[in-house]
Amino acid sequence: MAPPSAIEVLPETDTSTFTIPDRLIIRHIAKRRAASGKLIAGVAAAADVRAFKGRTHHIHKPLAKRWDRRLTDEAKSRGGSSLKEAAKFLKQPGLISLGGGLPSSEYFPIEEMSFKVPNLKSTSGEGHAVLSVGKHDMAHGTSDYDLATALQYGQGHGSAQLLRFLVEHTELVHNPPYSDWSCTMTVGSTSAFDMAIRMFGKPGDWILSEEYTFPAMVETAAPMGARGGKKPVLLYTVPTGQNPTGSTQSLQRRKEIYAVAQKHDLYILEDEPYYFLQMQPYTGPNAADVPALASHEEFLLSLVPSYLSLDVDGRVMRMDSFSKVIAPGTRVGWITASEQICKRYSVHADLSTQSPSGVSQMMLFKILEEQWGHGGFLDWLLHIRMEYTARRNVTLDACEQFLPKDVVSWKAPKAGMFQWLRVEWEKHPDYSRKTLVEIEDELFHANMRHGTLLMKGSWFCPDKEVDTGKMFFRATYAAAPLDQIREAVRRFGESLREAFGLVALADGGA
Amino acid sequence: MAPPSAIEVLPETDTSTFTIPDRLIIRHIAKRRAASGKLIAGVAAAADVRAFKGRTHHIHKPLAKRWDRRLTDEAKSRGGSSLKEAAKFLKQPGLISLGGGLPSSEYFPIEEMSFKVPNLKSTSGEGHAVLSVGKHDMAHGTSDYDLATALQYGQGHGSAQLLRFLVEHTELVHNPPYSDWSCTMTVGSTSAFDMAIRMFGKPGDWILSEEYTFPAMVETAAPMGARGGKKPVLLYTVPTGQNPTGSTQSLQRRKEIYAVAQKHDLYILEDEPYYFLQMQPYTGPNAADVPALASHEEFLLSLVPSYLSLDVDGRVMRMDSFSKVIAPGTRVGWITASEQICKRYSVHADLSTQSPSGVSQMMLFKILEEQWGHGGFLDWLLHIRMEYTARRNVTLDACEQFLPKDVVSWKAPKAGMFQWLRVEWEKHPDYSRKTLVEIEDELFHANMRHGTLLMKGSWFCPDKEVDTGKMFFRATYAAAPLDQIREAVRRFGESLREAFGLVALADGGA
Structure with a gap:
């Protein structure tokens, strides 16, 4: 089966004239x-x-x-576990069980836990909320879940x-x-x-x-x-x-x-x-x-x-x-x-x-059930969506500005955290003398010397014996600050120009 | 290999005349x-x-x-994981990594966490402490561990x-x-x-x-x-x-x-x-x-x-x-x-x-590292030791008081949460007519009718085809309140006396 092509068109939906299912x-x-x-x-x-x-x-x-x-x-x-099956007998009213080997929750040395999270539940969506849970909130009727249950088997x-x-x-x-x-x-x-x-x-x-x-x-x-x-x-x-x-x-x-x-x-x-x-x-x-x-x-x-x-x-x-x-x-x-x-x-x-x-x-x-609810979780996912959109855009803008298009090409990802960059190693000065793996390794180390780390594409080949004939590097825009993503892409461009014997960019721009 | 006998003598140590290693x-x-x-x-x-x-x-x-x-x-x-191997390159000063696909900690929607635990660190050993952790405590120099690290891969x-x-x-x-x-x-x-x-x-x-x-x-x-x-x-x-x-x-x-x-x-x-x-x-x-x-x-x-x-x-x-x-x-x-x-x-x-x-x-x-330390953890374990000692003692005292020694025997456990009870099923009225498994099942359900659940010994045989010829029930004293443990053992005694046709105990005592 052929691999999926990098980018394909999603169906567009016009919700203005659409009945919501x-x-x-x-x-x-x-x-x-x-x-x-x-x-x-x-x-x-x-x-x-x-x-x-x-x-x-x-x-x-x-x-x-x-x-x-x-x-x-x-x-x-x-x-399955036969002892867990025995739990079905526990429903009898008045029964005292000396059955399951569960420790008493009185020996869990955690009385209370709390989590400070963004407050997405209120309509304002501002600020933070501190969510707390005690050992016996279920018995007290204050929650459907408590520490005596969560910390147990x-x-x-x-x-x-x-x-x-x-x-x-x-x-x-x-x-x-x-x-x-x-x-x-x-x-x-x-x-x-x-x-x-x-x-x-x-x-x-x-x-x-x-x-x-x-x-x-x-x-x-x-x-x-x-x-x-x-x-x-x-x-x-x-x-x-x-x-x-x-x-x-x-x-x-x-x-x-x-x-x-x-x-x-x-x-x-x-x-x-x-x-x-x-x-x-x-x-x-x-x-x-x-x-x-x-x-x-x-x-x-x-x-x-x-x-x-x-x-x-x-x-x-x-x-x-x-x-x-x-x-x-x-x-x-x-x-x-x-x-x-x-x-x-x-x-x-x-x-x-x-x-x-x-x-x-x-x-x-x-977070999900008691603070955000389904709508709040979707709001959080929408927030993440916009953050990743910004990260990808900075990456693509930097690629446009700094990479030598003679030897490297890419497509805009629609999802995820990875920018896949194809390098035309056939244009490398050592193409006739060295293998793809050798040149890929040289480029990896050349990038390192220029102060930027990208993953080798060959690390992602499921079968090391298959020669795809193509060279890629993977850049992720998930974690580095935006200005550093930009700088890392600039360094990668510089590294490629040097390795392929191309003219260097004028200071700081395409 | 024979099974270990239930109880064996531990060596006794007189620390008063002993140099502590x-x-x-x-x-x-x-x-x-x-x-x-x-x-x-x-x-x-x-x-x-x-x-x-x-x-x-x-x-x-x-x-x-x-x-x-x-x-x-x-x-x-x-x-092992080849991508984790790539982490060794990250030590280079000034490097910007677009390598690892780790999400940024700014997208972890948990700013702070806290845990209320028994305070065993102070010499008083009284009360509770609330232990808090933020996202960047390591960068702030306030702890060796923080949420940005713990919540990451x-x-x-x-x-x-x-x-x-x-x-x-x-x-x-x-x-x-x-x-x-x-x-x-x-x-x-x-x-x-x-x-x-x-x-x-x-x-x-x-x-x-x-x-x-x-x-x-x-x-x-x-x-x-x-x-x-x-x-x-x-x-x-x-x-x-x-x-x-x-x-x-x-x-x-x-x-x-x-x-x-x-x-x-x-x-x-x-x-x-x-x-x-x-x-x-x-x-x-x-x-x-x-x-x-x-x-x-x-x-x-x-x-x-x-x-x-x-x-x-x-x-x-x-x-x-x-x-x-x-x-x-x-x-x-x-x-x-x-x-x-x-x-x-x-x-x-x-x-x-x-x-x-x-x-x-x-x-x-x-809890362990920052609040209790090694000594505090041992103090907690000593506390648990005394609690389980009390639970076992109540169980053994109840066995002494309520169980018919003609048909059931036991040894005092030195550790753990289980009381193993051997039933001499050879004395059961149906011994000549029914199998061990049948009588064990009858006794299990008789116990249930008397309002007490103990586990069948046969559930713990690793090989169901091996007939040990012996009948056991397992009681755990880990979880039930002390008075209920006592009551459950009393019911078990009542159930056994009835099944074996023995004289009932006078109300409430041996």
């Missing part, structure tokens, strides 16, 4: 919650994900396909309290087109991918990926014996703001790839850390910016549809992450897939990672 | 730190564990054995800041007798065991365990194809306050088992969640309590030595956990093993679980 309206979530009653979920409570989903029984949605034949023996034979799927928010958010954004979809938390997408390979990757199986891809995924899968087979069974893809190319697959491209997956019965691992780093269109160095999106609904409609939203078969495991939109250190993410796959996943988690950190879950619950 | 003196840790200079560990910094260990080069300690032949292909072929071994404390604590308590020991953090011991089986468990390998053991471990290992082979390669043991039997192996027993492991070249997985739940001796229902331990040194000397402390070969992976002494919801633990094994572990973690939650690590750092 029901599913995009946030206040409907609150109605649903009110109808289903107060969430009561004590220590290590099993979550009923179906109860968190919208009532869509008036719309026909098919059931997901079963994946028994594809699951590894390990995944199929996992029966939990379930593989994570706490019902946070999972409800994630299920609702997933339905709001993706509305999967089959009926028995579900969500379960992960300890991050790297772990989710590792788990997915243990579930689906039989030794010798082949995994399809983009031509350049996130090397950690290859390094995770290869030692388990995946790859090297004849016919692929899994497709691993980062459809939005891909790492390293920055490319975003168009809806049309996604539909075509999904059809290929259906034809060859591929299971799709959709890894989407950058989904909400979709940015405003790039207008060029001297043009006016495109106006910001005006409403939550407009924002949701502007997002390129996910594979999950096209998944009529239940053949997608979507991996979502808080790493790029809240913080990587939470080590909390979630997957969305069919109930069968989510169940296999959470049963496995019960016996390996257990649940994500309760401290992290509590922090996310306080 | 150097390694037990906490203030020496502070001296060492002062000598090695301020810890500077920024975002995703690699930790130098050797620098955290005491200078023992005046004492000869052998190097650990190598385990290459025992490691699975998966473990041997893990090369990290290393598989966890943060250097918390790892230093864990290494020092491990040396203080265990002082491993080989030179190249190391520590690396885990996302909890369940995950550590899962990782260990991936590292050491080739399909068909046999794992030795106690006759009754923690079922989650069997449920974790069996789907990976472990067990069923001829000669065991791994020994999995919970030497202290074992789950479910409550037994604690004596030093003599540990030495014997270690010698067997040496003879047959077994690798030992030492799982020690209950190590610091070693309690005061039980003196009986009407006897005076044994006086509390008077000093940190006396406390450390009172602890039964670990396998790690006997491990001259480096054949032990010890798994430590905060679940029973701080809180399970942290999902932070650590292993201690040879550098080779720790390296394999952390490289694997980089590509699966990544680091433990930074939010949890920060909470533990603030």
